[in-house]
Amino acid sequence: MSTKKAATRTSTALFDTADRPEKLRNVTLVGHSAAGKTTLVEALLAATGAIPRAGSVADGSTVSDHDPVEVSQQRSVALSVCPLQWDGVVVNLLDTPGYPDFTGELRAGLRAADAALFVVSAAEDIDPITVSLWEECGAIGTPRAVVITKLDAPRADFARAVTACQQVFGGADGQAVLPLYLPVGGAGEGEPPHALVGLLTRTVYDYSNGFPPAESGSGAEAIDIDADRAALIEAIINNSEDESLLDRYLAGEDIGLDVLVDDLETAVARATFFPVIPACAGTGLGLAELLEILSGGFPSPVELDPPATTTLDGAPGPQLRCDPDGPLVAEIVRTSVDPYLGRLSVLRVFSGTITPESQVHISGHGGADRGHPDHDADERVGQLHSPLGATLRPIERAIAGDICAIGRLGSAETGDTVSDKANPLLIAPWDMPEPLLPIAVQAATRGDEDALAKALGRLTAGDPTVRVERHQDTGQLVLWCLGEAHADVVLDRLRSTGAHVDTVPLRIALRETFTAEARGHGRLVKQSGGHGQFAVCDVIISPLPRGSGVQFTEKVVGGSVPSQFISSVEKGVRAQLDSGLDNDHIPLTDVQVTLVDGKAHSVDSSDAAFQTAGALAVKDAAAAARPALLEPIAVLEVTVPDAHVGGVLSDLSGRRGRVTGTEPDPSAHVGMERTIVHAEVPESELVRYAITLRSLTAGTGRFTRAFSRMELVPAQVADTLRKPAE
Template sequence: MGDKTTAHPGAAGRAMAADRPTSVRNVVLVGPSGAGKTTLVEALALTAGAVNRAGRVEDGGTVSDYDDIEHRQQRSVQLSLVPVEWDGIKVNLLDTPGYADFVGELRAGLRTADAALFVVSASDGVDGSTRMVWEECAAVGMPRAIVVTHLEAARADYEETTRSCAEAFGADDPDAVLPLYLPLRGPQAPDGHAPVTGLAGLLSRKLFDYSTGRRAESEPGEDRLPLLEEARNRLIEGIIAESEDETLMDRYLGGERIDVKTLVEDLERAVARGTFFPVLAASPAADGARQGLGTVEVLELVTGGFPTPLEHDQPQVTTVDGRPRELTPCDPDGPLLAEVVRTSSDPYVGRVSLVRVFSGTLRPDETVHVSGHGLADRGHEDHDVDERVGALSTPFGKQQRPVPHCVAGDLACVAKLNRAETGDTLSAKDDPLLMEPWDMPDPLLPLAIQAHSKPDEDKLSQGLARLVAEDPTMRLEQNQDTHQVVLWCLGEAHADVALERLRSRYGVQVDVVPHRVSLRETFAARAGGRGRHVKQSGGHGQYAICEIEVEPLPGGSGIEFVDKVVGGAVPRQFIPSVEKGVRAQAAKGVAAGHPLVDVRVTLLDGKAHSVDSSDAAFQTAGALALREAAADARIHLLEPVAEVSVLVGDDYVGAVMSDLSGRRGRVLGTEQTAGGRTLVRAEVPEIEIGRYAVDLRSLSHGTARFGRRYARHEPMPAQVAERLRKQEQQAS
């Protein structure tokens, strides 16, 4: 890195199985949609010899062939793995979607990787969502580097982009975010644009020309040296500032010339520790070229500067009953401990699980224990089962290439784990373990669906179960109040992909219907009612009369039943029957068909017949009495209110608070947090925030996050209730 002059590509088309953790690098690529992550992965694969010059693998398809949905939507929608070999090291490149709706796939990539490449477009700069991911990585000390792409764009400005990266990512120390290379431009074209044809290595003082399609090294002329020295000196000072050798700065300031080898070694150590973040430049190869600009330099950084899996902090491990368990990190000979980081379905193979092994060695055809705990609130019931591992393979595009094993620190695809879901732990069947699941975003956009036809209805349950097994960021709800099936998603694009997968992968056609919130009814004032159920149809008849009084109670009180009958007007054995009838009618509602809550129902009087009275008759009379009381009373419609907390940049606080007020929200307060953000707390009716996940993203340019939880039900304003009633009439 910096002073290396030879490239060592891997063997094209060969599936590599690492034999030890030190020969593995797990790298996640992070950046917004359109920054060029997938293009960079393809360029690195081409340089490493994993694909041919047309960008195709030996057995057909391209390195970016993962999901038909991705091709139809022209964007990445899931975490994908591209393994390449460079200088004897297996590099697992984890390409993540850049669109905010698929942040769950990004989090899975962060969990799996040991270091991150942040991909920034030279024409677009750094966006707010990328800054937030950088902070997430910083919080866990993940080593990072920046790769600037789109150097060929008309508006590309490498120097300005590196400055903006230092401002965005180097808030604590801007001198920790510095370029390792400067771009070299060729002759100016007639349109005035001078293409980037090579790079100048600041540490090595060498030029690397890519204009022929092969990296060619040369010495800089005297005219170029002054242009390099200022950037070089600043880079050296930044490296020395992070050096573990405390004497190095004094020697440098004293005029001693520090040799390049020492600087490179200190640079690599600082990068691996996550205290220095180099900036590199890369562009895809031109037609017919073997190497894209800067791809050799990126691979050298990854293999020389990024840490091995041995240096990765292992997530918390317990036994399945919750007792802490200590393991030697990343020991290939230790107990088996692996995690399912992605689940997908193959039409020929079935379910395929992408697995990261944290301890031990995973082999084909062995029986493992599959543990899944802690995601019951998302529709993933806790489970502990034993399953037999199928074939192990490493993916490349749509192809799966067999491997004999997967050691600690490496990744592999596992076939035929029919019960394993994303986030599950794999361990030895006689030593079951459980890893703490990674932080997954809450799905906050509801999508109410129903089967399109009877055949679809028969397949819907199984299709939904398989869908949520693949994606733990999706929550499945069977709402008992509204009788709707609701998929909670992260955004509209996430919802579109879910519907497409149901249709194309599981053969289930569904219709999207308006989402309904769980409304309630209550009495606004005291009211009385008389229930009379008297029928004679030959033989035993039916006879029951009861009189009740209904009064409202404070919110959250539910239904309270009080017996004040005197003189045996209603026989004791039938009083529970009246209560049962009242409660059954309350569950059905008394006005608009929503459950009745927060009332006290008092049984005052009644009449019975010695022969014709029965349990069923008094149940019916109780229900009739409640309906009659409601007919002469004012009924309030109650709507659910949520406690909403919005974490937003200070620049958007005013807009967020104004928007919440426009949703009938009550802002409870604000508080400053780190990083120039404000936490806004409010109470908002749930009917007003059905699409808040989408609207907030637009309002804050993707930089805000929010959470919600149910607070209580409270009366809905009359004009809103009337509008809702008209909407329901039109829908029916």
């Protein structure tokens, strides 16, 4: 795909945005990569006239997956905003990647949205990743609904999918997750459903002729919905704030539809009830009902509290409300670099109003550990846009609750806060997954080093989940990624900017040490006419406890080494220990070097000569007693579902790991029990552990790691570890 085709498309027609926050809805689509999120988004956009028809992008991309990397890899890798209008409400759909490597984009979508729509395929089991995401949304109280898609697939089973959702998403009895509609089958056996029946209204919505459906008040009598209808009404009443409603219902009173709908919407907004809607993007089935939930069932931005703010010095900021007349506070949820428009920032406005040509303050704090230093800058807002995938439509303003795009904010990075220039504020960044897969890279040629540096700046501005590290021990440039797919995308993005990058084997920061006392003799005698060089020194190298570093002492008797040259010997010793003894350049540590004797010449001795003699003495001692290899040991904390504990323990044992304990995960929900495994593992065995753990646990395991100490390497492993450094 050419760069021209991948470029952001701009429109000259002014887009009509919502005039008040109550007419806005921000909804993130969540689900596995094969659940059909992007297809559903395009079907909704086409049904509401936002695009001419689904799949109408000419360059082979989709409205959501328009990034060149997405097109080449044929999967979503970035957050995409797709607004539509329905019943006077602007709904900003945020299509997120379903692959776990791009959890950072999902969390950005959750931060920008006020509700989540979980997309589940009727033809597949619910994957563990989706269950984990449901738990994550539950932890922050996000209102949710479930749409069951792909009802036209050969193995589709709506009833089975609903049961699965109730088991993994619902409470103990699963009654918090219930369908509002039931699909009605086709004319023949095995044909996809052509209609829906509303459980509350008993109305049949016929999609035989496509979208919009034909409504009918008759025909529901022939469909057995009584049990499902009763379960739905009881669940709504159980979540009602009107405590008398249950007694009235049990007494046989017919509860009005308006009362039930109001209580249903309240329960959805409070995240205590999660409606299920059947839908099929291919036939249009359920799109109208889904749009009704998106525009009317989910809460508007004014019903939820914006994030807390602080001033730039850390003092508490004002309590925000979703008010267009309030102080400006917005957050950058995505940053990309367009070949024509430059840096493009997508913002969620939490308070106030943004207009073109206004002056704003951009603050980025809290990302220094990921290679994103704190920064503050004042900038001018250029043209505002409403993004529809890759298309940018100009708008006059963006009010509180809305999502917009701004070009050419030079200092802006994902996670930054945009606020009033006169009263800058800061929003704490959302939690990001820790990147634990290291990829060592280098510029292909010396001429590519400048291009690589610029490309890394663009990369880190747009992707806060990648960490760039110049390893202080090995000198390697290391990109820490979330997984193989994330690493592929990161490398593709670097290379797409013109930086020629090669991946190289990752070097582990090994050390050497002495395990027994050794003596070394260093002698430098050169005389070639004129001023010569003379220095002799004798040292004793003794092992020290782990973590002691290098210590230097002297026990010279009788001034055999003049006092002014003792520091020269120490310099030479330390330089040799730091550079290593062989071509592998592995530093030595945890030793004490004692200068015990030597010789000097009144004319030919010098600082340089004794530095060289000190280094030679270290080498001589090492030849007499071969140093042992040390490797870094990491403390590992692995959290996995109970069903995978055995496999994880076995794998850790094969990695020369030592399990130090296990304990139940106190944050796990009932029925989703997890175990935390504590272990100590050599860092050389953890280079690709992020990939292995995902494979062992079907993507449900997670881990943290931290450096613990250096430890002796077993003799049978030492030669293998030395090879990558040679």
